[in-house]
Amino acid sequence: MMYGVFLRYFSFTLLLVSAGAAQCVEPIVIAHRGASGYLPEHTLEAYAMAYGMGADYIEQDLVMTKDGRFVAMHDINLESTTNVEEQFPKRHRDDGKWYAVDFTLAEIKTLSVHERLKGRFPVGKSRFEVPTMEEAIELIQGLNQSTGRNVGIYPELKQPPFHKEVGFDVEARLLELLERYGYSGAKAKVYIQCFYPDSLLRIRQELKSELPLVQLISGHKMQADLRTRAGLEAVAKYANGIGPDKNIIEKNPDFATWAHGAGLVIHPYTVRVDDRPAKYATTKDELQQLFGVYKIDGVFIDFPDVGRDFLDSLSTDSLSTE
Secondary structure, three states, X not given: OOHHXXXXXXXXXXXXXXXXXXXEEOOEEEEOOOOOOOOOOOOHXXXXXXXXXXXXXXXXXXXEOOOOOEEEOOOOEOOOOEOHHHHOOOOOOOOOOOEHHXXXXXXXXXXXEOOOOOOOOOOOOOOOOOOEHHHHHHHHHHHHHHHOOOOEEEEEEXXXXXXXXXXXXXXXXXXXXXXXXXXXXXXXOEOXXXXXXXXXXXXXXXXXXXXXXXXXXXXOHHHHHHHOHHXXXXXXXXXXXXXXXXXXXXXXXXXXXXXXXXXXXXXXEOEOOOOOXXXXXXXXXXXXXXXXXXXXXEEEEOOHHHHHHHHHHHHHHHHHOO
Protein backbone atom coordinates (compact mmCIF):
# COMPACT_ATOMS: atom_id res chain seq x y z
CA MET A 1 0.00 0.00 0.00
CA MET A 2 1.46 3.37 -0.94
CA TYR A 3 2.04 5.87 1.85
CA GLY A 4 -0.42 8.39 0.47
CA VAL A 5 -3.15 5.76 0.22
CA PHE A 6 -2.36 4.66 3.75
CA LEU A 7 -2.82 8.19 5.04
CA ARG A 8 -6.23 8.48 3.39
CA TYR A 9 -7.44 5.49 5.36
CA PHE A 10 -5.67 6.00 8.63
CA SER A 11 -3.88 8.77 10.50
CA PHE A 12 -1.01 7.10 12.30
CA THR A 13 -0.39 10.11 14.50
CA LEU A 14 -2.92 12.82 15.14
CA LEU A 15 -2.24 16.18 16.73
CA LEU A 16 -5.10 17.07 19.03
CA VAL A 17 -5.84 19.73 21.56
CA SER A 18 -7.48 17.87 24.40
CA ALA A 19 -8.65 19.26 27.75
CA GLY A 20 -6.49 22.31 27.18
CA ALA A 21 -3.24 20.48 26.36
CA ALA A 22 -1.69 19.55 23.01
CA GLN A 23 -1.18 15.83 22.55
CA CYS A 24 0.37 13.67 19.86
CA VAL A 25 -1.92 10.67 19.81
CA GLU A 26 -1.00 7.32 18.29
CA PRO A 27 -3.73 4.72 17.75
CA ILE A 28 -3.98 2.26 20.60
CA VAL A 29 -5.30 -1.21 21.36
CA ILE A 30 -7.19 -1.41 24.66
CA ALA A 31 -7.58 -4.94 25.99
CA HIS A 32 -11.22 -5.03 27.06
CA ARG A 33 -11.25 -6.72 30.48
CA GLY A 34 -7.91 -8.23 29.46
CA ALA A 35 -7.73 -10.80 26.67
CA SER A 36 -11.33 -11.64 27.51
CA GLY A 37 -11.98 -13.34 24.19
CA TYR A 38 -9.61 -16.10 25.24
CA LEU A 39 -9.66 -16.28 29.05
CA PRO A 40 -12.21 -15.34 31.72
CA GLU A 41 -12.46 -11.56 31.99
CA HIS A 42 -10.67 -9.60 34.70
CA THR A 43 -8.24 -12.27 35.77
CA LEU A 44 -4.48 -11.90 36.06
CA GLU A 45 -4.16 -14.57 33.39
CA ALA A 46 -6.30 -12.53 30.98
CA TYR A 47 -4.23 -9.43 31.73
CA ALA A 48 -0.97 -11.29 31.15
CA MET A 49 -2.23 -12.71 27.86
CA ALA A 50 -3.35 -9.24 26.73
CA TYR A 51 0.09 -7.91 27.55
CA GLY A 52 1.75 -10.66 25.52
CA MET A 53 -0.58 -9.98 22.61
CA GLY A 54 0.63 -6.41 22.33
CA ALA A 55 -2.10 -4.36 24.00
CA ASP A 56 -1.18 -0.72 24.62
CA TYR A 57 -3.56 -0.44 27.59
CA ILE A 58 -5.28 -3.07 29.71
CA GLU A 59 -8.68 -2.33 31.23
CA GLN A 60 -9.73 -2.93 34.84
CA ASP A 61 -13.34 -2.41 35.94
CA LEU A 62 -13.28 -1.59 39.66
CA VAL A 63 -15.69 -2.31 42.49
CA MET A 64 -15.15 -2.19 46.25
CA THR A 65 -15.09 -4.98 48.81
CA LYS A 66 -16.61 -4.74 52.28
CA ASP A 67 -13.20 -3.96 53.74
CA GLY A 68 -12.42 -1.22 51.24
CA ARG A 69 -10.30 -2.88 48.58
CA PHE A 70 -10.63 -2.38 44.85
CA VAL A 71 -11.19 -5.62 42.96
CA ALA A 72 -11.40 -5.98 39.20
CA MET A 73 -14.90 -6.98 38.18
CA HIS A 74 -17.34 -5.66 35.60
CA ASP A 75 -20.44 -5.87 37.81
CA ILE A 76 -21.04 -4.70 41.35
CA ASN A 77 -22.57 -8.11 41.98
CA LEU A 78 -20.59 -11.35 41.94
CA GLU A 79 -22.79 -14.08 40.45
CA SER A 80 -22.30 -13.29 36.76
CA THR A 81 -18.66 -14.40 36.70
CA THR A 82 -17.98 -16.31 39.94
CA ASN A 83 -19.26 -19.32 41.88
CA VAL A 84 -20.47 -17.15 44.78
CA GLU A 85 -23.87 -18.86 44.73
CA GLU A 86 -22.19 -22.16 45.56
CA GLN A 87 -19.73 -20.78 48.09
CA PHE A 88 -22.09 -18.43 49.94
CA PRO A 89 -25.64 -19.56 49.07
CA LYS A 90 -27.35 -17.49 51.78
CA ARG A 91 -25.41 -14.22 51.43
CA HIS A 92 -27.53 -12.62 48.70
CA ARG A 93 -29.62 -9.51 49.28
CA ASP A 94 -33.40 -9.38 49.03
CA ASP A 95 -33.11 -8.78 45.28
CA GLY A 96 -31.41 -12.17 44.90
CA LYS A 97 -27.98 -10.74 44.06
CA TRP A 98 -24.61 -11.14 45.74
CA TYR A 99 -22.83 -7.77 45.97
CA ALA A 100 -19.06 -7.48 46.16
CA VAL A 101 -19.39 -4.75 48.77
CA ASP A 102 -21.01 -7.27 51.15
CA PHE A 103 -17.93 -9.53 51.10
CA THR A 104 -14.41 -9.09 52.43
CA LEU A 105 -11.43 -9.48 50.14
CA ALA A 106 -10.53 -12.72 51.90
CA GLU A 107 -13.98 -14.10 51.14
CA ILE A 108 -13.86 -12.97 47.50
CA LYS A 109 -10.46 -14.62 47.13
CA THR A 110 -12.11 -17.99 47.84
CA LEU A 111 -14.26 -17.62 44.73
CA SER A 112 -13.49 -19.05 41.32
CA VAL A 113 -13.95 -16.82 38.26
CA HIS A 114 -15.61 -18.34 35.21
CA GLU A 115 -16.39 -17.26 31.66
CA ARG A 116 -19.40 -15.00 31.13
CA LEU A 117 -20.11 -15.68 27.45
CA LYS A 118 -20.96 -18.92 25.68
CA GLY A 119 -18.48 -20.41 23.27
CA ARG A 120 -15.39 -19.04 24.96
CA PHE A 121 -13.21 -20.52 27.72
CA PRO A 122 -15.01 -23.59 29.10
CA VAL A 123 -16.63 -23.17 32.51
CA GLY A 124 -15.16 -25.44 35.17
CA LYS A 125 -11.79 -25.82 33.48
CA SER A 126 -8.76 -24.52 35.39
CA ARG A 127 -9.18 -22.01 38.23
CA PHE A 128 -9.05 -18.23 38.20
CA GLU A 129 -9.26 -15.69 41.03
CA VAL A 130 -10.69 -12.20 41.34
CA PRO A 131 -7.65 -9.87 41.33
CA THR A 132 -7.19 -6.69 43.32
CA MET A 133 -6.25 -3.50 41.52
CA GLU A 134 -2.87 -3.64 43.23
CA GLU A 135 -2.25 -7.11 41.80
CA ALA A 136 -3.22 -5.94 38.32
CA ILE A 137 -0.90 -2.94 38.50
CA GLU A 138 2.00 -4.93 39.89
CA LEU A 139 1.64 -7.52 37.13
CA ILE A 140 1.62 -4.89 34.38
CA GLN A 141 4.40 -2.82 35.91
CA GLY A 142 6.45 -5.96 36.48
CA LEU A 143 6.05 -6.95 32.83
CA ASN A 144 6.95 -3.41 31.81
CA GLN A 145 10.21 -3.78 33.72
CA SER A 146 11.05 -7.22 32.38
CA THR A 147 10.13 -6.49 28.75
CA GLY A 148 11.10 -2.84 28.43
CA ARG A 149 7.63 -1.92 27.18
CA ASN A 150 5.36 0.72 28.72
CA VAL A 151 1.83 -0.69 28.72
CA GLY A 152 -0.77 1.45 30.45
CA ILE A 153 -3.78 0.77 32.64
CA TYR A 154 -7.35 1.83 31.94
CA PRO A 155 -9.45 1.59 35.14
CA GLU A 156 -13.18 2.22 35.21
CA LEU A 157 -14.99 3.35 38.33
CA LYS A 158 -18.16 1.27 38.46
CA GLN A 159 -21.29 2.96 39.82
CA PRO A 160 -19.78 5.62 42.12
CA PRO A 161 -23.22 6.65 43.49
CA PHE A 162 -23.83 3.10 44.70
CA HIS A 163 -20.46 3.02 46.44
CA LYS A 164 -21.04 6.45 47.94
CA GLU A 165 -24.28 5.22 49.50
CA VAL A 166 -22.38 2.51 51.36
CA GLY A 167 -19.66 4.90 52.52
CA PHE A 168 -16.87 4.61 49.96
CA ASP A 169 -15.27 7.61 48.27
CA VAL A 170 -14.11 5.70 45.22
CA GLU A 171 -12.78 8.73 43.34
CA ALA A 172 -10.39 9.76 46.14
CA ARG A 173 -9.44 6.16 46.90
CA LEU A 174 -8.54 5.46 43.28
CA LEU A 175 -6.40 8.58 42.99
CA GLU A 176 -4.56 7.64 46.19
CA LEU A 177 -3.89 4.13 44.91
CA LEU A 178 -2.67 5.38 41.53
CA GLU A 179 -0.41 7.96 43.18
CA ARG A 180 1.08 5.21 45.33
CA TYR A 181 2.05 3.31 42.18
CA GLY A 182 3.51 6.33 40.42
CA TYR A 183 0.61 7.39 38.21
CA SER A 184 0.46 11.17 38.43
CA GLY A 185 0.25 14.10 36.05
CA ALA A 186 -1.19 14.58 32.59
CA LYS A 187 1.31 12.26 30.89
CA ALA A 188 0.78 9.25 33.14
CA LYS A 189 0.19 5.97 31.33
CA VAL A 190 -3.38 5.70 32.55
CA TYR A 191 -6.89 6.66 31.55
CA ILE A 192 -9.60 6.84 34.22
CA GLN A 193 -12.98 6.11 32.68
CA CYS A 194 -16.50 6.42 34.03
CA PHE A 195 -20.08 6.72 32.80
CA TYR A 196 -20.88 9.28 35.51
CA PRO A 197 -19.89 12.86 34.57
CA ASP A 198 -20.10 14.04 38.18
CA SER A 199 -17.36 11.60 39.19
CA LEU A 200 -15.01 12.76 36.45
CA LEU A 201 -15.81 16.39 37.19
CA ARG A 202 -14.99 15.81 40.85
CA ILE A 203 -11.68 14.13 39.97
CA ARG A 204 -10.70 17.04 37.76
CA GLN A 205 -12.06 20.01 39.70
CA GLU A 206 -12.42 19.14 43.38
CA LEU A 207 -9.62 16.59 43.70
CA LYS A 208 -7.40 18.55 41.27
CA SER A 209 -6.12 15.52 39.37
CA GLU A 210 -4.35 16.02 36.05
CA LEU A 211 -4.62 12.37 35.08
CA PRO A 212 -6.19 11.63 31.67
CA LEU A 213 -9.95 11.14 31.96
CA VAL A 214 -12.41 9.47 29.57
CA GLN A 215 -16.15 10.02 29.60
CA LEU A 216 -17.95 6.80 28.73
CA ILE A 217 -21.07 7.30 26.62
CA SER A 218 -23.80 4.75 26.03
CA GLY A 219 -26.91 4.81 23.90
CA HIS A 220 -29.10 5.16 26.99
CA LYS A 221 -31.58 8.03 27.00
CA MET A 222 -30.06 9.37 30.23
CA GLN A 223 -26.89 10.20 28.26
CA ALA A 224 -28.64 11.76 25.29
CA ASP A 225 -27.15 15.19 26.01
CA LEU A 226 -23.63 13.75 25.81
CA ARG A 227 -24.30 12.53 22.29
CA THR A 228 -24.70 16.08 20.95
CA ARG A 229 -22.04 18.48 19.70
CA ALA A 230 -22.71 20.79 22.65
CA GLY A 231 -22.48 17.85 25.02
CA LEU A 232 -19.07 16.87 23.70
CA GLU A 233 -17.84 20.44 24.00
CA ALA A 234 -18.91 20.36 27.64
CA VAL A 235 -17.12 17.04 28.18
CA ALA A 236 -13.92 18.54 26.77
CA LYS A 237 -13.84 20.99 29.67
CA TYR A 238 -13.02 18.18 32.12
CA ALA A 239 -12.04 15.07 30.11
CA ASN A 240 -9.37 14.17 27.59
CA GLY A 241 -11.46 11.73 25.64
CA ILE A 242 -14.65 9.76 25.22
CA GLY A 243 -15.42 6.05 25.21
CA PRO A 244 -18.64 5.77 23.22
CA ASP A 245 -20.61 2.69 22.30
CA LYS A 246 -19.39 2.04 18.75
CA ASN A 247 -23.00 1.99 17.54
CA ILE A 248 -23.30 5.71 18.34
CA ILE A 249 -20.64 6.43 15.71
CA GLU A 250 -22.11 3.95 13.26
CA LYS A 251 -25.49 5.67 13.47
CA ASN A 252 -24.03 9.18 13.38
CA PRO A 253 -20.53 9.40 11.85
CA ASP A 254 -20.54 13.15 12.53
CA PHE A 255 -20.25 12.26 16.22
CA ALA A 256 -16.57 11.37 15.73
CA THR A 257 -15.97 14.62 13.88
CA TRP A 258 -17.63 16.59 16.68
CA ALA A 259 -15.48 14.84 19.29
CA HIS A 260 -12.23 15.55 17.48
CA GLY A 261 -13.38 19.10 16.90
CA ALA A 262 -13.76 19.47 20.65
CA GLY A 263 -10.22 18.15 21.16
CA LEU A 264 -11.24 14.73 22.47
CA VAL A 265 -9.67 11.38 21.68
CA ILE A 266 -12.14 8.63 20.78
CA HIS A 267 -11.93 5.09 22.18
CA PRO A 268 -15.16 3.24 21.29
CA TYR A 269 -16.27 -0.08 22.75
CA THR A 270 -16.38 -3.05 22.04
CA VAL A 271 -15.03 -4.98 19.04
CA ARG A 272 -15.57 -8.75 19.32
CA VAL A 273 -14.45 -11.29 16.74
CA ASP A 274 -17.22 -13.66 17.85
CA ASP A 275 -19.95 -11.01 17.84
CA ARG A 276 -19.33 -8.97 14.71
CA PRO A 277 -21.97 -6.70 13.15
CA ALA A 278 -23.56 -8.38 10.14
CA LYS A 279 -22.55 -5.52 7.85
CA TYR A 280 -18.87 -6.48 8.14
CA ALA A 281 -17.49 -9.60 6.48
CA THR A 282 -14.46 -9.66 8.79
CA THR A 283 -13.26 -7.97 11.95
CA LYS A 284 -10.54 -6.35 9.86
CA ASP A 285 -13.29 -4.69 7.83
CA GLU A 286 -14.87 -3.36 11.01
CA LEU A 287 -11.53 -2.04 12.30
CA GLN A 288 -10.87 -0.45 8.90
CA GLN A 289 -14.16 1.41 9.12
CA LEU A 290 -13.55 2.54 12.70
CA PHE A 291 -9.96 3.67 12.26
CA GLY A 292 -9.88 4.52 8.58
CA VAL A 293 -13.26 6.18 8.05
CA TYR A 294 -14.36 7.36 11.49
CA LYS A 295 -10.76 8.19 12.52
CA ILE A 296 -10.99 6.77 16.03
CA ASP A 297 -7.87 6.92 18.19
CA GLY A 298 -8.13 3.57 19.95
CA VAL A 299 -10.48 0.66 20.41
CA PHE A 300 -11.69 -1.58 23.22
CA ILE A 301 -11.39 -5.13 21.93
CA ASP A 302 -11.80 -8.58 23.51
CA PHE A 303 -9.17 -10.00 21.16
CA PRO A 304 -6.16 -7.67 21.52
CA ASP A 305 -4.00 -9.69 19.12
CA VAL A 306 -6.47 -8.94 16.33
CA GLY A 307 -6.33 -5.22 17.06
CA ARG A 308 -2.54 -5.28 17.29
CA ASP A 309 -2.16 -7.17 14.01
CA PHE A 310 -4.46 -4.68 12.29
CA LEU A 311 -2.57 -1.59 13.43
CA ASP A 312 0.82 -3.19 12.82
CA SER A 313 -0.17 -4.19 9.29
CA LEU A 314 -1.05 -0.60 8.49
CA SER A 315 2.19 0.69 9.92
CA THR A 316 4.21 -1.95 8.07
CA ASP A 317 2.45 -1.24 4.80
CA SER A 318 3.25 2.45 5.09
CA LEU A 319 6.90 1.96 6.01
CA SER A 320 7.54 -0.65 3.32
CA THR A 321 6.56 1.78 0.53
CA GLU A 322 8.26 4.93 1.75
